[in-house]
Amino acid sequence: MMVAPPADSFIAVQGLYKSFLGQPLYEDFNLSLPTNQLISIFGPNGCGKSTLINMISGLLPYDQGQITIHGKPIRQARIGYVFQNYRDALFPWLTAYDNIAYPLRVRGVSAAECHHRIRTLVETFNIRLDLERYPYSFSGGQQQLVSILRALVGDPEVLFLDEPFSALDFETTLFVRDKLQEIFITTGIPMLMVVHNLEEAVYLADQVLLLSKRPTRLVERVPFDLPRPRTPDTLSSPEFIQVSHHCLEIFRQEMGK
Amino acid sequence: MTTTPRLAIRRSRSRSGAATGDRWLPLIGLLVLFGLWWLIAISGWVNPVLLPTPLTTLGALVKGILSGTMVTDFGTTVLRTFAAFALAALVGVPLGVALGSSEKLYRSVEFLIDFFRSTPASALIPMFVLFFGVNNLSKVVIAAFSALLLIVFNSAYGVIHAKQSRILAAQAMGANRWQIFKDVLLFESLPQTFIGLRSGISIALVIVIVAEMFIGTEQGLGKRIIDAQQILNVQDMYASILLTGLLGYSLNMLFLTVEKRLIHWSGK
Incomplete structure (x- = not known):
C-alpha cells in the first residue's frame, strides 16, 4: 500500500491512524505539503490540530501509518518547534543566550560555533534583546521571540509552530507575526503552523488546511498567494477578504454537520 | 513591547512610599509577646520561680553565652544537626531524583516512604538506640533518617512533577534521555528539592534536641534544657529555649536565602 511520497514535498503523511481512549481521531489520514511554503492548519476545537503537528514532529506516537520529512523518517530530520506556551517551554534556569544555544549544545557544537551562529541570527533579524538576561525578565512577545530563535538556531529543515500567538496580547502578536514573516522571507524554511484564529491563519500562509470535526479529515486546502511582505493593508485587500470569507464559510458548514 | 519599563517604574514608585514604615511590622508581634510575658511575670498570677521576666531571661542568655558552657552546648547541637543533614542530603537527593525518574520504581516504594514519613521520628528513637547504642552516632543517625525521608520524598516529587512541556521541548531539540535528565529534570526538581532540604534541616534539629534530652x-x-528544668534553674531553661529557637530560625533563614539566590527562577 505504501506509495513513495512526491519528491518536492517537505512533509508527507500516509495512512495515518490515531485514536484517543478508543475514539478514533485520525483514520487513514493522508497529507502531502509542498516545500518552501508556510502552511496554516485551522479547524474546530478538539479536531486534533496540535495532535497532528505533534505526530508529524515526532513528539507524539501514532498508531499506524508513515510520516516523512523531506523523504526521511522524523528521527533523522532536523526540526524546530515553537510551543504555544513560551513560559513553560523555555528553560528559566538558563539565560536567553543559553536557551537559544541549547539545541546546538545537545548536538555537541563547540562554544565558538554556537556564538557565531547566535550572532548571525541576532544580526540577520535585528534582534535587540540583552540575551544575558533570564527569560522570565522579558515580556511575553520577547520570550516567544527567544523561543523562535531557539527553534531556528539549529538550521531546521522544517519549523513547527503550535499556536504561537495565542498566549500573546494583540500588540505583541503583531510584533511576533511580523518577525515570523521576516524570518520566513529571509530563510525560506518551510513552516507548519497551527492557528486558532482564522485571520492569523490566512494572513501569513501560502495555504490554509481546513480540518473537520473528529474523526478528522482534510476538508479543503485553500491557497492564498498574495505576494510578501504582507502588511496591515493586506487585511483589507479583496483577495484576503475573499479567502477569509471562503474559509469561514467552509468552517460553518463543517460545524453544522 | 514598550510596556515593560513603564510597569517597572510604576511598581518601584508605589513601593518606595510605604516601604519605610512596613519594614518594622514584624517587630510588633515580638514586642507584643515580650510585653505580655512581662505583664504575666510581674502580675503574680504565676509563681515567679516558674516564669522569670523577659529581661532576666535575656540576662541569663547573655551570661550563659559569656560563661562559655552554653556556647559549647550550642556548638555540639549545631554540629550534630549539620552532620545529620549532610548525611541525609548526600544520600537523599540522588536517591530521590533516581526514584522520581522512574515512575514504576517510585510507586513501588511510595507506601514505605509515606508510612515512615507519617511515623513520628521520635517514636523510632528507642529502636535506633538498640542498634546504634547511646553514643553520638546514634543521635546523628536518627536525625539523619527523619530528614532523609523528607528529602527523598521532595526530590522525587520534584522530578515527577517536572513540566511536561519542557521535557517535550528538549526532546524536540534532539536531547537524548540522559540529556533530558541532567539538563531538564534535575533543574525542574530543584525548587521542590530545596523545600525538602529546608524541612529536612528543621526536622533534624528537632530530633537532635529530643535525642539529646532522652538518650543521654x-x-x-x-x-541543657532538660537539666536546667530538673534542678529548677528556670532562667537557664528559658534562655536555652530561646537560643534553640534562634538556631532553628537562623537555619531556616539561611536556607531561604541560599534558595532564593540559587533557584532564581522559582515562582516566575
Missing part, C-alpha cells in the same frame, strides 16, 4: 549525652542544648 554530655553536651547539647537538649541536654
Whole structure:
C-alpha cells in the first residue's frame, strides 16, 4: 500500500491512524505539503490540530501509518518547534543566550560555533534583546521571540509552530507575526503552523488546511498567494477578504454537520 | 513591547512610599509577646520561680553565652544537626531524583516512604538506640533518617512533577534521555528539592534536641534544657529555649536565602 511520497514535498503523511481512549481521531489520514511554503492548519476545537503537528514532529506516537520529512523518517530530520506556551517551554534556569544555544549544545557544537551562529541570527533579524538576561525578565512577545530563535538556531529543515500567538496580547502578536514573516522571507524554511484564529491563519500562509470535526479529515486546502511582505493593508485587500470569507464559510458548514 | 519599563517604574514608585514604615511590622508581634510575658511575670498570677521576666531571661542568655558552657552546648547541637543533614542530603537527593525518574520504581516504594514519613521520628528513637547504642552516632543517625525521608520524598516529587512541556521541548531539540535528565529534570526538581532540604534541616534539629534530652549525652542544648528544668534553674531553661529557637530560625533563614539566590527562577 505504501506509495513513495512526491519528491518536492517537505512533509508527507500516509495512512495515518490515531485514536484517543478508543475514539478514533485520525483514520487513514493522508497529507502531502509542498516545500518552501508556510502552511496554516485551522479547524474546530478538539479536531486534533496540535495532535497532528505533534505526530508529524515526532513528539507524539501514532498508531499506524508513515510520516516523512523531506523523504526521511522524523528521527533523522532536523526540526524546530515553537510551543504555544513560551513560559513553560523555555528553560528559566538558563539565560536567553543559553536557551537559544541549547539545541546546538545537545548536538555537541563547540562554544565558538554556537556564538557565531547566535550572532548571525541576532544580526540577520535585528534582534535587540540583552540575551544575558533570564527569560522570565522579558515580556511575553520577547520570550516567544527567544523561543523562535531557539527553534531556528539549529538550521531546521522544517519549523513547527503550535499556536504561537495565542498566549500573546494583540500588540505583541503583531510584533511576533511580523518577525515570523521576516524570518520566513529571509530563510525560506518551510513552516507548519497551527492557528486558532482564522485571520492569523490566512494572513501569513501560502495555504490554509481546513480540518473537520473528529474523526478528522482534510476538508479543503485553500491557497492564498498574495505576494510578501504582507502588511496591515493586506487585511483589507479583496483577495484576503475573499479567502477569509471562503474559509469561514467552509468552517460553518463543517460545524453544522 | 514598550510596556515593560513603564510597569517597572510604576511598581518601584508605589513601593518606595510605604516601604519605610512596613519594614518594622514584624517587630510588633515580638514586642507584643515580650510585653505580655512581662505583664504575666510581674502580675503574680504565676509563681515567679516558674516564669522569670523577659529581661532576666535575656540576662541569663547573655551570661550563659559569656560563661562559655552554653556556647559549647550550642556548638555540639549545631554540629550534630549539620552532620545529620549532610548525611541525609548526600544520600537523599540522588536517591530521590533516581526514584522520581522512574515512575514504576517510585510507586513501588511510595507506601514505605509515606508510612515512615507519617511515623513520628521520635517514636523510632528507642529502636535506633538498640542498634546504634547511646553514643553520638546514634543521635546523628536518627536525625539523619527523619530528614532523609523528607528529602527523598521532595526530590522525587520534584522530578515527577517536572513540566511536561519542557521535557517535550528538549526532546524536540534532539536531547537524548540522559540529556533530558541532567539538563531538564534535575533543574525542574530543584525548587521542590530545596523545600525538602529546608524541612529536612528543621526536622533534624528537632530530633537532635529530643535525642539529646532522652538518650543521654554530655553536651547539647537538649541536654541543657532538660537539666536546667530538673534542678529548677528556670532562667537557664528559658534562655536555652530561646537560643534553640534562634538556631532553628537562623537555619531556616539561611536556607531561604541560599534558595532564593540559587533557584532564581522559582515562582516566575
